[in-house]
Amino acid sequence: MKPTALLMCFLLVLSCTSTDLVENWKNPDMDSYTANKILIVGMTQNTHARKQFEKLLKLEYASRGVEAVMSVELFDAAFTTKKKSVEELKTIENKLIRDGFDTILLTKVIGVEDKRIYREAFVDYHTSLKTFKEDYLKHQDIFYNPDYYYQYSVYHTVSSLYCICPTKDRELIRKGYIDITDPNSMREIVKDYVRLITVVLEEQQLINPKIEPTTKEDSNEIL
Incomplete structure (x- = not known):
């Protein structure tokens, strides 16, 4: 899927940083999608980075009127210390649906x-290094x-976005590869990663456009 003008402009801004969108895919059967309650999961052994990532993305969703929950808030530390079975993950997913979640990122x-x-x-070695001595001394x-x-x-x-809606097929909505x-x-x-996503x-x-705060107090609450 080719990025449009808005995305291209943003990628140019990020070109001087170290975060790059490599590949991007969206389910062709979905023109649009709006989450009502989303679970944000960062899978990494770096606990600090995980909390930072989930918190910033939660704020982005909150500023767009969507209820977002960090996985570090929902699950205890033991959740990531051992592998989960298919049945265990199915139980977790069903509990999320009962609790009103319809989306997982x-x-x-x-x-x-x-x-x-x-x-x-790089230099033109065909013309610049004409002798063994020059070549050896340089390298x-x-x-x-x-x-x-x-x-x-x-x-x-x-980064993958999944629908776990109980009234429709649970499926992949989009997937993006970032280096x-x-x-x-x-x-x-x-911060760059969350902005890019x-x-x-x-x-x-x-995701809906950001809701502009109507008062100074609202602005401070979002920040």
């Missing part, structure tokens, strides 16, 4: 890729200089 890290690049810019740092290469990690993540490159500030990465959801008519 599940975000997780699906892989980490370590990369290494040469720190210097001998390979043997002993740890700064010769720049090493970094790319975290591959996926996080060489994260330095977890706080800034989470909400812009894409709004673009795909899967």
Whole structure:
């Protein structure tokens, strides 16, 4: 699915950051979708990042008039300490439906890729390095200089939106793949990640536009 002008503009803004939308899919059978009560789940061993992510996304939904619940608020710490069976997950899903939930947003890290690049810019070696001596002198740092290469990690993540509505088929609504490159500030990465998700959801008519506060007090409550 090709992003439209609004999404393209936002991606250009994020191009200087380390959060990039790689692939985006929306269920073609759904023109639009509005959640009434959504459970936000961040699957990561980093508890602080999980809480930060779920809280910011909860605020985004709240500012759009949607009731959102963080998984860290709903489940105790023991929930993530052992694997769950199909029956256990079915029981959890049925309880969520009884409690009024109709949507789950599940975000997780699906892989980490370590990369290494040469720190210097590419040059035309056909003309610039004409002798063995020149070539060797220029690149001998390979043997002993740890700064010769720049090493970094790319975290591959996926964010999926599921309908668990009791009156219709429970199905995948949308899925987006996002890469996080060489994260330095977890706080800034989470903020960029949440902004990107909400812009894409709004673009795909899967979340309502933000409700502007009518008073200063309302504005402070949202912030």
